[in-house]
Amino acid sequence: MAEQINALGAAAAYQLADVVKTTPQFASITPRWLIRLLDWKALETGVFRLNKVKEGKTPLDVLCSQQGKVGIPEGYVDYELQPREYRMNSISTIINVHTRVSDIYNNPYDQIQEQIRLAIESLKEKQESELINNEDYGLLYNVAQSQRIESRTGYPTPDDLDELIAKVWKEPSFFLAHPRAIAAIGRECTRRGVPPATVNLFGSPFLTWRGIPIIPSNKLFVNGQKEPKGKGGKTNILLIRTGESKQGVIGLFQANLPGEQSRGLSVRFMGIGTNGVGSYLLSLYCSAAILADDAIAMLENVDVGNYYDYQ
Known part of the structure; x- marks a missing residue:
């Protein structure tokens, strides 16, 4: 009959072992x-205003069709009066x-x-x-x-x-x-x-x-x-x-934001409430x-x- 040997079990040994952990892995992240x-x-x-030239004839056509007194083209290049603004x-x-x-x-x-x-x-x-x-x-x-x-x-x-x-x-x-x-x-x-x-x-x-x-x-x-x-x-x-x-x-x-972390991104500490919760605003x-x-x-x-x- 085989002799039974008492030995430390894996479950008990696990309690003394260090565990190597990763940071949270976020599968939704893409290379962007x-x-x-x-x-x-x-x-x-x-605010960014996108000024544009009035389209139609090219500016060169406009200028070259208007001859000055000495035969040199003259005139001007016109602009759109209501350019789009981006906010x-x-x-x-x-x-x-x-x-x-x-x-x-x-x-x-x-x-x-x-x-x-x-x-x-x-x-x-x-x-x-x-x-x-x-x-x-x-x-x-x-x-x-x-x-x-x-x-x-x-x-x-x-x-x-x-x-x-x-x-x-x-x-x-x-x-x-x-x-x-x-x-x-x-x-x-x-x-x-x-x-x-x-x-x-x-x-x-x-x-x-x-x-x-x-x-x-x-x-x-x-x-x-x-x-x-x-x-x-x-x-x-x-x-x-x-x-x-x-x-x-x-x-x-937007440049020069308070709490700027990277291009257009700011992180601001909003304080700790009476419930002991700290809040951070990311914009x-x-x-x-x-x-x-x-x-x-x-x-x-x-x-x-x-x-x-x-x-």
């Missing part, structure tokens, strides 16, 4: 490439942390800092979504009608991408599309024998078309959702020229402006379903 790729302009007053949009939240929690459970990670970090990530995710979908300044709502095209087949084809380039031919910077739309682009290009090349930006690979990177963002919704269910669905694809010097698309942010001020109509174009109602599922 759009925010990284836009040029940003700081505002001091919270800062505020995205805000309040974080509450009981002092008892931060006093007792603050090692190895600072509870307040972790709460603020996660709230900042949420605000920045919302910021990218607003830059695309806000009904006032969002890119989708401000593409000129002349810069909108429909897909030839419903699926995003090389011909469609070329049509976008024809609309934004002055130094286009990048395409912007939902990841599933990018997968559809890859399928269609490969099916036609022209698989997209790749380029490395920020240490990550991106598909390209005609040398222009195709940037993913789940804020360009499919059927109104970031993470749509099923294989089918409709979305939009943008082509953007960015930069003020190129009369492109720019981001706007992010941003907007976007399309400086010229031809700085952006949109391919509308793109089907992201697998092409071969529809044969």
Whole structure:
């Protein structure tokens, strides 16, 4: 008969063991490439006025049609009398942390800092979504009608991408599309024998078309959702020229905020209430402006379903 040996059990030993912990992992965080790729302009007053030349004949045509006494063109370039003004949009939240929690459970990670970090990530995710979908300044709502095209087949084809380039031919910077739309682009290009090349930006690979990177963002919704269910669905694809010097698309942010943590973002301590809860106000001020109509174009109602599922 085997001798029974008494030994320390795993459950008891666990009580003496150190546990290696991570900070809270937030699956909703994305790279937010759009925010990284836009040029940003700081505002001091919270208002940005976009002055434009009156369109019609080009300024050169206007000047050259008015000859002075010595045969030199003369005249002036007229401006729009009611230019659009952009005002800062505020995205805000309040974080509450009981002092008892931060006093007792603050090692190895600072509870307040972790709460603020996660709230900042949420605000920045919302910021990218607003830059695309806000009904006032969002890119989708401000593409000129002349810069909108429909897909030839419903699926995003090389011909469609070329049509976008024809609309934004002055130094286009990048395409912007939902990841599933990018997968559809890859399928269609490969099916036609022209698989997209790749380029490395920020240490990550991106598909390209005609040398222009195709940037993913789940804020360009499919059927109104970031993470749509099923294989089918409709979305939009943008082509953007960015930069003020190129009369492109720019981001706007409020500068010199009290408690400024990063571009347009402030964190302010609001005090501790009688219930022992400390409150922190987080505010992010941003907007976007399309400086010229031809700085952006949109391919509308793109089907992201697998092409071969529809044969």
